[in-house]
Amino acid sequence: MTTTAITAIIVILYLIGAPILGGILAGLDRIITARMQGRYGPPVWQPFYDVLKLMSKEKAAVNKTQNFYVFCFLLFMIFTGAVFFAGGDLLLVLFALTLASIFLVLGAFSSNSPYSFIGAERELIQTMAYEPMVLITAAGMYLATKSFFVADIAAFSTPLIYYLPGIFIGFVYILTIKFRKSPFDLSTSHHAHQELVKGLTTEFSGPTLAMIEIAHWYENIFLLGIVYLFFAFNPLLGVIVALLTYFLEILIDNSNARVTWQLTMKSAWIVAATLGMANLIIVFFKLSV
Amino acid sequence: MSYLAKSPWLIHYDGSSCNGCDIEVLACLTPMYDVERFGIINTGNPKHADILAITGSVNEQNIPIIKNIYDQMLEPKVVIAIGICATSGGIFRECYNVQGGVDQVIPVDVYIPGCAARPESIIDGVVKGLGVLEEKYKKYGKKR
Numbered sequence: 001m002t003t004t005a006i007t008a009i010i011v012i013l014y015l016i017g018a019p020i021l022g023g024i025l026a027g028l029d030r031i032i033t034a035r036m037q038g039r040y041g042p043p044v045w046q047p048f049y050d051v052l053k054l055m056s057k058e059k060a061a062v063n064k065t066q067n068f069y070v071f072c073f074l075l076f077m078i079f080t081g082a083v084f085f086a087g088g089d090l091l092l093v094l095f096a097l098t099l100a101s102i103f104l105v106l107g108a109f110s111s112n113s114p115y116s117f118i119g120a121e122r123e124l125i126q127t128m129a130y131e132p133m134v135l136i137t138a139a140g141m142y143l144a145t146k147s148f149f150v151a152d153i154a155a156f157s158t159p160l161i162y163y164l165p166g167i168f169i170g171f172v173y174i175l176t177i178k179f180r181k182s183p184f185d186l187s188t189s190h191h192a193h194q195e196l197v198k199g200l201t202t203e204f205s206g207p208t209l210a211m212i213e214i215a216h217w218y219e220n221i222f223l224l225g226i227v228y229l230f231f232a233f234n235p236l237l238g239v240i241v242a243l244l245t246y247f248l249e250i251l252i253d254n255s256n257a258r259v260t261w262q263l264t265m266k267s268a269w270i271v272a273a274t275l276g277m278a279n280l281i282i283v284f285f286k287l288s289v
Numbered sequence: 290m291s292y293l294a295k296s297p298w299l300i301h302y303d304g305s306s307c308n309g310c311d312i313e314v315l316a317c318l319t320p321m322y323d324v325e326r327f328g329i330i331n332t333g334n335p336k337h338a339d340i341l342a343i344t345g346s347v348n349e350q351n352i353p354i355i356k357n358i359y360d361q362m363l364e365p366k367v368v369i370a371i372g373i374c375a376t377s378g379g380i381f382r383e384c385y386n387v388q389g390g391v392d393q394v395i396p397v398d399v400y401i402p403g404c405a406a407r408p409e410s411i412i413d414g415v416v417k418g419l420g421v422l423e424e425k426y427k428k429y430g431k432k433r
């Protein structure tokens with residue numbers, strides 16, 4: 001089989017499999033969270049029930065453009081993951097990811113609701129907080145493997161974690177922001193369901209909200225894919241570490257209170273500037289000398 | 290069949306209750322009763338909610354608010370009156386500012402008696418509401 005055919009199969013598997021896996025992961029997340037809080041928790045399929053229910057609700061939008069933005073959010077999120085799993089350019093992947101989140105912010109900004117408005121602003125702050133570390137991750141992977149292509153990075157013989165331990169820790173740190181977990185779930189959260197805590201999604205309802213939910217599943221699988229890249233030399237180890245990382249995020253989520261946006265910004269940038277930058281410099285000198 | 294019955298999201302509004310019923314509603318979320326087992330989530334957003342749970346009687350000032358919340362909810366939707374106050378006005382019935390039960394303002398589908406309504410009966414009432422939700426969905430589906 002040619003490489004194009006294999007790539008096509010992987011992308012199709014991703015398109016079908018990612019929402020299923022992402023949904024199951026979200027279901028497990030809710031069960032584990034409930035157990036950590038001493039509750040029994042919903043069935044694993046609960047996220048799918050939620051999305052299917054949202055699909056069957058009445059369609060309503062506060063303005064004409066809102067649904068377009070959310071659709072673009074979903075589309076670019078799928079695109080991000082598809083390029084990533086096809087072994088494409090990591091920079092293209094990361095910029096598509098940013099574009100996707102900007103569409104969600106635009107969707108939230110397009111309504112006049114103050115909660116949605118502030119939620120969108122807080123989402124922008126979050127984007128600003130995690131973006132440096134994401135770029136450092138891409139730069140680090142390039143320095144270590146001399147390629148921006150995910151396929152080359154995944155095929156790299158030495159374990160990436162060996163070169164990039166600091167960047168890995170930094171990436172897991174900002175992953176908490178990306179997964180919308182406490183203490184950094186500023187713009188919208190999976191748990192509390194009131195007012196500002198759900199800011200970003202206040203004005204979305206029914207099928208539109210379902211689209212956002214599905215986009216999050218795609219996003220989570222893609223993010224765990226990046227975690228996997230650090231351990232790609234051994235696929236089994238990679239998957240185990242990705243799952244362990246997700247478990248760690250759930251643990252952090254349940255044991256931390258939400259912090260202010262100032263602290264989120266500062267800490268994410270400090271982590272990027274120390275762990276990320278130091279690691280980058282060390283790799284640069286180690287490999288170029 | 291729809292999945293409405295498997296994932297009912299609830300919004301709780303407190304009319305002029307004594308807070309007894311409110312605390313019982315919140316007790317349903319605790320580890321003791323854990324309504325999330327049934328996929329029930331307590332949202333604060335009428336646009337996300339399927340079930341409007343109202344505790345306490347209706348007075349002049351909260352009539353427009355209840356109507357507003359009800360109008361913002363998307364079809365199909367169900368209203369549940371929790372406690373004897375929400376059902377008929379209860380001990381506040383004679384007050385000069387009280388209109389009576391919730392059904393004076395918006396159509397109510399399920400009445401849960403009790404002063405205060407116990408968490409068990411609240412959960413029972415919500416489950417009854419799910420049947421109504423399913424029926425309404427069928428009617429609504431025909432309209433669509």
Ligand code: SF4
Binds near residue numbers: 305306373380404405
């Ligand atoms: S029914 Fe009883 S407990 Fe509930 S709000 Fe009325 S007076 Fe309070």
